[in-house]
Amino acid sequence: xGQAAAAQVSANDGALSAKRGAILTGASEIFLNVxxxxxxxxxxxxxxxxxxxxVYAHFGAKDTLFEAIIQQKCDDLLAPASAMEEDCRDVxxxxxxxxxxxxxxILSPENMRLFRAIVGESTRFPELAEAxxxxxxxxxxxxxxxxxxxxxxxxxxxxANPKRSAELFxxxxxxxxxxRRVLGIDRxxxxxEAAPLVDQAVRAFIDAHRCEET
Amino acid sequence: xGQAAAAQVSANDGALSAKRGAILTGASEIFLNVxxxxxxxxxxxxxxxxxxxxVYAHFGAKDTLFEAIIQQKCDDLLAPASAMEEDCRDVxxxxxxxxxxxxxxILSPENMRLFRAIVGESTRFPELAEAxxxxxxxxxxxxxxxxxxxxxxxxxxxxANPKRSAELFxxxxxxxxxxRRVLGIDRxxxxxEAAPLVDQAVRAFIDAHRCEET
DNA sequence: GTCTATAAAAGGATAGAC
DNA sequence: GTCTATCCTTTTATAGAC
Numbered sequence: 001x002g003q004a005a006a007a008q009v010s011a012n013d014g015a016l017s018a019k020r021g022a023i024l025t026g027a028s029e030i031f032l033n034v035x036x037x038x039x040x041x042x043x044x045x046x047x048x049x050x051x052x053x054x055v056y057a058h059f060g061a062k063d064t065l066f067e068a069i070i071q072q073k074c075d076d077l078l079a080p081a082s083a084m085e086e087d088c089r090d091v092x093x094x095x096x097x098x099x100x101x102x103x104x105x106i107l108s109p110e111n112m113r114l115f116r117a118i119v120g121e122s123t124r125f126p127e128l129a130e131a132x133x134x135x136x137x138x139x140x141x142x143x144x145x146x147x148x149x150x151x152x153x154x155x156x157x158x159x160a161n162p163k164r165s166a167e168l169f170x171x172x173x174x175x176x177x178x179x180r181r182v183l184g185i186d187r188x189x190x191x192x193e194a195a196p197l198v199d200q201a202v203r204a205f206i207d208a209h210r211c212e213e214t
Numbered sequence: 215x216g217q218a219a220a221a222q223v224s225a226n227d228g229a230l231s232a233k234r235g236a237i238l239t240g241a242s243e244i245f246l247n248v249x250x251x252x253x254x255x256x257x258x259x260x261x262x263x264x265x266x267x268x269v270y271a272h273f274g275a276k277d278t279l280f281e282a283i284i285q286q287k288c289d290d291l292l293a294p295a296s297a298m299e300e301d302c303r304d305v306x307x308x309x310x311x312x313x314x315x316x317x318x319x320i321l322s323p324e325n326m327r328l329f330r331a332i333v334g335e336s337t338r339f340p341e342l343a344e345a346x347x348x349x350x351x352x353x354x355x356x357x358x359x360x361x362x363x364x365x366x367x368x369x370x371x372x373x374a375n376p377k378r379s380a381e382l383f384x385x386x387x388x389x390x391x392x393x394r395r396v397l398g399i400d401r402x403x404x405x406x407e408a409a410p411l412v413d414q415a416v417r418a419f420i421d422a423h424r425c426e427e428t
Numbered sequence: 429g430t431c432t433a434t435a436a437a438a439g440g441a442t443a444g445a446c
Numbered sequence: 447g448t449c450t451a452t453c454c455t456t457t458t459a460t461a462g463a464c
Contacts, residue, residue: 019447035334037251040439051449056441120249120334122398129397167390168414174388176381181349183343184336200382206243208418210457256458265431270459272429378442 020058023048025057036066036121043075054209063125070128073114074135077105084143085150091157092202094147095169099198102140102174103173107194111136112181141166157209165209172201234272237262237413241269241305246327250280277339284342287328290351291319299364305371306416308361309383313412316354317387321408325350326395335397351362355380371423379423386415 021095029041034117041062045052058063073083081118114132125184144166152159159165167198180186215250240262244253259266268366273279301308318326328346336343347373358380366373391413395398 033249034337037249037334038338041441042253042439052440053442053450054448060439116333116336119330119396120331122396123248124252126398130399133394133399141390148374164410164414166417167243168386171385172382175385176351180347182333182336183347183364184340186345195380201380204382204418204422207424208421210360210421242457255459256457267432267460276458325440 019048019050019054019120022050023055023058023065024069026050027065028073031066031069032073032110032117035117036062036124038058039066056175063115066121067125067128070114070118070125071131074128076109076138077132077135084147087147089202091151092206095202095205096198097203098144098147099169099173100194103194103198104172106174106178108134115182140170155211157206158211159209169201169205169210172204173197175201182204233262233264233268236264237269237279238271238283238286241279242287245280245283246287246324246331249331250276251285263321280335280344281339284332284339288342288345291325291346291349292353299362301361301410305365306420309416309419310412312358312361313383313387313415316384316407317408317412320350320388321391321395328398339427351384354384358383362426369425371420372425373423379419382422383415383419385409386418389415 023044026046027039027044030044030047034052039062041052041055044065045055048055056063059068084094084098104199118125118129118132139161148157148159148162148165152162177193177197179184224396237258239258241253244258244261253276255266256268258279262269269279271280298308298312331342332339332346346369355377359376362376362379364373365371366376382400391400391407391411
């Protein structure tokens with residue numbers, strides 16, 4: 001019996017994060033699909049393939065589990081960060097590059113579901129809403145602002161207020177499409193819809209920041 | 215007994231919409247403040263000042279009540295509609311006017327709460343999400359597109375695709391501020407924050423649609 | 429139509445064995 | 447750590463008197 005117990009303990013130690021990982025995965029699935037309110041702990045346990053008590057053993061309660069999930073997803077958003085101040089290609093090319101990456105990121109089904117879940121509970125979990133904002137929109141705008149400042153010094157464009165201009169650029173990219181996707185009106189992830197938005201935004205942005213050539 | 219019954223019936227007829235109105239008001243308050251999931255029928259009945267059974271007598275169930283409320287709010291959005299194709303003032307002036315009305319409308323606490331409630335339940339109630347989109351963003355863009363078409367024919371601006379340009383204009387106005395408000399990060403309804411956005415959007419829009427003066 | 433009281437079910441959280 | 451079985455609160459919805 002002692003041996004059996006020891007074997008089981010070591011097995012548990014070895015698989016320390018196995019169950020925990022399963023819970024995180026299952027809970028993500030449920031929370032992001034149906035939102036906080038409609039997600040039941042039973043459904044989460046079932047999706048994770050563990051018992052409900054195991055879920056409670058790892059995370060104390062439903063709200064802390066939700067916070068852990070969402071916080072992790074927000075941190076993942078921070079990952080693809082790259083400095084672009086040094087990028088010396090033509091401004092239009094760089095902007096187009098940034099635009100395509102941005103629009104693919106925000107329109108991804110993953111990000112859509114995350115955003116919906118956070119908006120729905122922004123009153124109950126204000127910290128999560130702020131974490132999302134910082135990891136997503138804020139970080140993107142800061143990165144672009146740094147690039148625009150360099151562009152301004154190189155006299156390639158005339159950017160009086162980099163932060164404001166960066167926010168404008170991303171706002172133009174979200175356009176109506178982001179709204180439609182958030183509302184679930186456009187279900188498909190149609191690449192062809194996004195391409196014209198990139199064109200439009202880059203062109204309009206450059207027109208609005210062209211240096212006066214008196 | 216026949217007389218008493220008749221009297222009661224007529225009394226009920228007279229106050230037919232009194233209780234119903236109270237329910238609509240109370241339910242709006244609850245639903246828009248805490249969302250569909252967190253709203254209990256008890257809380258709604260209490261807010262309306264009626265018994266729970268009265269709520270069920272008027273609206274069969276929680277979801278139909280929610281639909282009735284949200285649908286009504288969306289219809290209210292449609293009310294302030296005015297044709298502006300005929301407005302012959304300077305384009306910059308008209309756009310500024312449109313911009314200010316738009317930004318005040320979408321940033322109003324009322325609209326914010328409506329939007330959050332709809333987004334949170336866009337999976338469960340897709341029709342409501344679509345109703346909101348049509349009554350709000352879609353309708354605003356259509357109205358501006360009609361105006362831009364007239365402007366284009368008058369050669370005041372060069373607008374190749376009125377619908378696309380209209381969507382761009384409103385996207386520029388939402389900017390980062392709409393996102394922050396939706397997430398509940400900016401709590402206050404600060405007018406001073408919106409004014410620079412109007413400036414920026416009108417200027418950028420005109421720059422991007424200026425007719426070539428070869 | 430409106431109320432009070434109650435049924436019926438779902439869901440968050442815990443107890444105790446292993 | 448993990449499971450099965452259970453508790454208890456909340457919540458939707460209904461019954462029946464007036």
